[in-house]
Amino acid sequence: xxxxxxxxxxxxxxxxxxxxxxxxxxxxxxxxxxxxxxxxxxxxxxxxxxxxxxxxxxxxxxxxxxxxxxxxxxxxxxxxxxxxxxxxxxxxxxxxxxxxxxxxxxxxxxxxxxxxxxxxxxxxxxxxxxxxxxxxxxxxxxxxxxxxxxxxxxxxxxxxxxxxxxxxxxxxxxxxxxxxxxxxxxxxxxxxxxxxxxxxxxxxxxxxxxxxxxxxxxxxxxxxxxxxxxxxxxxxxxxxxxxxxxxxxxxxxxxxxxxxxxxxxxxxxxxxxxxxxxxxxxxxxxxxxxxxxxxxxxxxxxxxxxxxxxxxxxxxxxxxxxxxxxxxxxxxxxxxxxxxxxxxxxxxxxxxxxxxxxxxxxxxxxxxxxxxxxxxxxxxxxxxxxxxxxxxxxxxxxxxxxxxxxxxxxxxxxxxxxxxxxxxxxxxxxxxxxxxxxxxxxxxxxxxxxxxxxxxxxxxxxxxxxxxxxxxxxxxxxxxxxxxxxxxxxxx
Ligand code: UDP
Numbered sequence: 001x002x003x004x005x006x007x008x009x010x011x012x013x014x015x016x017x018x019x020x021x022x023x024x025x026x027x028x029x030x031x032x033x034x035x036x037x038x039x040x041x042x043x044x045x046x047x048x049x050x051x052x053x054x055x056x057x058x059x060x061x062x063x064x065x066x067x068x069x070x071x072x073x074x075x076x077x078x079x080x081x082x083x084x085x086x087x088x089x090x091x092x093x094x095x096x097x098x099x100x101x102x103x104x105x106x107x108x109x110x111x112x113x114x115x116x117x118x119x120x121x122x123x124x125x126x127x128x129x130x131x132x133x134x135x136x137x138x139x140x141x142x143x144x145x146x147x148x149x150x151x152x153x154x155x156x157x158x159x160x161x162x163x164x165x166x167x168x169x170x171x172x173x174x175x176x177x178x179x180x181x182x183x184x185x186x187x188x189x190x191x192x193x194x195x196x197x198x199x200x201x202x203x204x205x206x207x208x209x210x211x212x213x214x215x216x217x218x219x220x221x222x223x224x225x226x227x228x229x230x231x232x233x234x235x236x237x238x239x240x241x242x243x244x245x246x247x248x249x250x251x252x253x254x255x256x257x258x259x260x261x262x263x264x265x266x267x268x269x270x271x272x273x274x275x276x277x278x279x280x281x282x283x284x285x286x287x288x289x290x291x292x293x294x295x296x297x298x299x300x301x302x303x304x305x306x307x308x309x310x311x312x313x314x315x316x317x318x319x320x321x322x323x324x325x326x327x328x329x330x331x332x333x334x335x336x337x338x339x340x341x342x343x344x345x346x347x348x349x350x351x352x353x354x355x356x357x358x359x360x361x362x363x364x365x366x367x368x369x370x371x372x373x374x375x376x377x378x379x380x381x382x383x384x385x386x387x388x389x390x391x392x393x394x395x396x397x398x399x400x401x402x403x404x405x406x407x408x409x410x411x412x413x414x415x416x417x418x419x420x421x422x423x424x425x426x427x428x429x430x431x432x433x434x435x436x437x438x439x440x441x442x443x444x445x446x447x448x449x450x451x452x453x454x455x456x457x458x459x460x461x462x463x464x465x466x467x468x469x470x471x472x473x474x475x476x477x478x479x480x481x482x483x484x485x486x487x488x489x490x491x492x
Contacts, residue, residue: 007486008037008038008039008482009038009039009111009112009475009478009479009481009482010038010039010040010041010108010109010110010111010112010482011032011038011039011040011041011110011111011112011113011114011478012040012041012042012043012103012110012112012113012114012131013025013028013029013040013041013042013043013114013115013136014042014043014044014045014099014113014114014115014116014119014122015042015043015044015045015116015119016045016088016091016092016115016116016118016119017045017046017047017088017091018047018088018278018279019055019277019278019375020138020277020278020373020374020375021116021118021138022044022055022056023055023245023246023375024116024136024138024211024244024245024374024375025042025116025136025138026042026055027244027245027246028114028136028209028241028244029042029064030063030064031241031244031471032471032475033063033064034063035461035468035471035472036471036472036474036475037475038475038478039064039108039110040063040064040065041064041065041066041067041106041110042064042065042066042067043067043068043069043099043102044056044066044067044068044069045069045071045072045091045092045095046068046069046070046071047071056068067102069095069098069099069102070098072091072094072095072098074087074090074091074094077090077094078090082190082191083182083183083186083189083190083191084279084393084394085118085182085183085191085194085195085394086190086191086194088118089118089121089194089195089197089198090194092118092119092121092122093121095122096121096122096124096125099122099125100125100128100129103125103129103131104129109129110131111130111131111132111478111481111482111485112126112131112132112133112134112478112481113125113126113131113132113133113134114133114134114135114136114209115133115134115135115136116135116136116137116138117135117136117137117138117147117198117202118198119135120135120198120201120202120204120205121197121201123201123204123205130485132206132207132477132478132481133204133205133206134205134206134207134208134209134474135201135202135205135207135208135209135236136208136209136210136211137202137208137209137210137211138211138374138375139210139211139374139395139399140210140211140212140217140220140374140395140398140399140402141210141212141217141220141221141224141238141240142169142172142173142217142220142398142402143181143395143398143399144202144208144210144224144234144238145169145171145172145220145223145224145230145234146167146169146172146175146181146398147181147195147198147199147202148199148202148203148230148233148234149169149170149199149230149233149234150167150169150181150184150196150199151196151197151198151199151200151202151203152199152200152203152233154196156168157184157187158187160175160177160180160184161177161180161184161185161187164177165177167180167184169223169230170223170228170229170230171219171220171222171223171224171226171228171229171230172219172220172223172229172230173219173220173401173402173406175398176401178397178415179397179398179400179401180397180398181195181394181395181397181398182393182394182395183195183196202234202236203233203234203235203236204235204236205236206236206477207236207237207238207239207474207477208234208236208237208238208239209239209240209241209470209471209474210238210239210240210241210242211241211242211243211244211374211378212240212242212243213240213242213243213454213455213458213459213466213467214240214458214466214467215451215454215455215457215458215466216240216242216243216407216451216454216455217240217402221238221240224238225237225238239470239471239473239474240458240466240467240470241467241470241471241474242378242455242458242459242467243378243381243382243455243458243459243467244378245357245375245378245379245382246357246375246379247357248357248358248360248361248379248383257355257358258348259302259348259350259354259355259359260355260358260359260362262302262348263302263359263362263364263365264362264364266300266364267364268363268364268366269363269364269365269366269434270299270300270364270366270434271299271300271301271302271362271364271365271366271367272294272297272299272300272301272302272365272366272367272368272369272388272430272433272434273301273302273356273359273360273365273367273368273369273385274290274294274301274302274303274304274368274369274370275303275304275354275356275368275369275370275371275376276304276306276370276371276390276392277370277371277373277375277376277392278373280306280371280373280392280393281306281307281308281309282306282308283308283309283420284308284334285420286420286421287305287308287334287335288335288336289420289421289422289423289426290303290421290423290426291335291336291339292336292339292423292426292427293421293422293423293424293425293426293427293429293430294343294347294426294427294430295339295342295343295347296423296424296426296427297426297427297430297431297434298346299346299367299430299431299434300346300347300364301343301346301347301348302347302348302350302354302359302365303347303348303349303350304350304351304352304353304354304356305331305334305335305349305350305351305352306351306352307333307334308334330351331349331351335349356376356379357379360379360380360383360385361383365383365385366385366386366433366434367385367386367387367388367430367433367434368380368385368386368387368388369387369388369390369429369430370387370388370389370390371390371391371392371393371396372387372389372390372391372396372399372400372403372410373394373396373399374395374399377399377403378455380448381409381448381451381452381455382452382455382456383452384445384448384449384452385448386409386410386433386441386444386445386448387403387409387410387411387433388410388411388412388429388430388433389403389404389410389411389412390412390413390421400412407447407451408443408444408447409444409447409448409451410433410444411429411432411433411444412429413425413426413429
């Protein structure tokens with residue numbers, strides 16, 4: 001392992017499996033190094049996913065080291081039917097010994113540990129090794145507030161779930177039952193207990209970084225700081241450091257790409273990009289309706305498609321195991337007959353995976369139909385692209401409510417109790433976002449541009465924006481702690 005530089009603060013960052021966690025952790029690492037002069041080592045809990053491997057390969061490591069921790073076999077500790085959140089949390093717990101030995105073996109030991117929220121079970125390693133410990137919430141402040149409050153108010157959560165009434169998180173927009181977290185909906189299952197533990201562990205952090213910014217979630221951030229609202233529950237100071245997104249063009253720019261070439265030939269803002277994140281899949285019947293909806297909308301599109309899951313409800317089926325389809329396999333097997341030929345002059349179907357950051361930055365893209373994972377959301381907003389939000393799992397329904405109702409930069413299907421969203425509704429949503437000459441589309445576009453600009457201001461070093469300053473404050477804490485450790489070592 002490459003030792004990090006010696007006489008500046010050194011932070012160990014830990015990313016749990018999944019592109020949605022790895023990408024923001026890498027971006028946070030880059031910022032700490034380039035803007036705040038912190039040495040960084042990034043530990044990654046390994047998965048076999050081809051996309052993770054290729055991202056790590058394409059990531060420049062001149063500024064920091066990336067250390068994959070050995071893959072852990074948790075097959076004896078989880079059931080295949082367990083929720084993805086349970087699987088992730090168990091994997092992270094079983095990575096504790098390898099994290100501890102990797103950190104202990106470092107020539108320049110880090111003095112702070114920063115983990116994404118699936119990694120809070122590793123905090124005792126930081127305590128043992130005398131390190132500061134921070135959590136990095138790679139989604140919203142609203143999710144953070146709900147998670148920590150929910151773990152301290154189990155009766156309230158029970159009422160919310162059993163009577164299907166809103167969960168009133170002090171100082172925040174109430175969480176409607178229809179938008180609630182997967183883990184709450186599954187109250188009584190293992191995932192609920194596993195998730196509640198995260199809320200408890202988060203409250204023991206020395207600080208919590210969040211991939212949001214003041215203008216995006218000012219009211220919720222205020223609640224997290226206010227003793228009358230959530231400060232006494234969350235305890236740790238909260239640092240909004242976003243929007244941290246993958247740069248565009250992406251890390252690896254030298255490969256010609258068919259999608260980008262196709263986009264080059266389309267008019268500005270004429271294409272809707274359709275994708276359900278790194279692991280999302282749709283049941284067969286829903287795939288067919290989506291295809292019909294896109295076709296009926298008459299709009300140009302790029303659609304990243306994946307085969308339907310074996311079990312209809314398993315909408316995160318591709319999370320751990322996204323591999324390329326080959327040979328005779330392909331989208332024609334699961335899309336309506338004739339769809340590909342009927343739409344070939346205005347639509348591009350991309351199997352499995354596409355260079356999303358680059359696509360969303362392309363001038364031809366005018367809308368994004370997304371599962372509203374937080375990375376996808378930020379990539380859309382920071383490019384000024386309004387959305388059709390179609391949440392699938394985890395905290396995505398919360399994100400959808402924030403985007404469609406609070407921020408009004410997205411449209412969303414009506415609640416239908418997990419049923420299939422029909423083609424007519426899809427057609428209408430796509431038109432509402434894409435047809436900018438209509439009042440609603442125009443207003444959405446203006447609001448999304450305001451958010452894009454406020455995000456740029458928040459991150460600006462020159463303007464000392466709010467997110468830049470929040471991360472600078474974290475860096476100052478790391479520096480002070482580093483000085484303490486150095487002084488102690490000299491005195492010893
Ligand atoms: N992504 C991509 N190409 C794809 C699908 C996803 O590059 O075809 C990237 C996307 O740009 C985002 C990440 O994978 O950065 C997905 O993270 P997100 O938080 O949106 O969702 P998750 O995959 O965690 O559900």
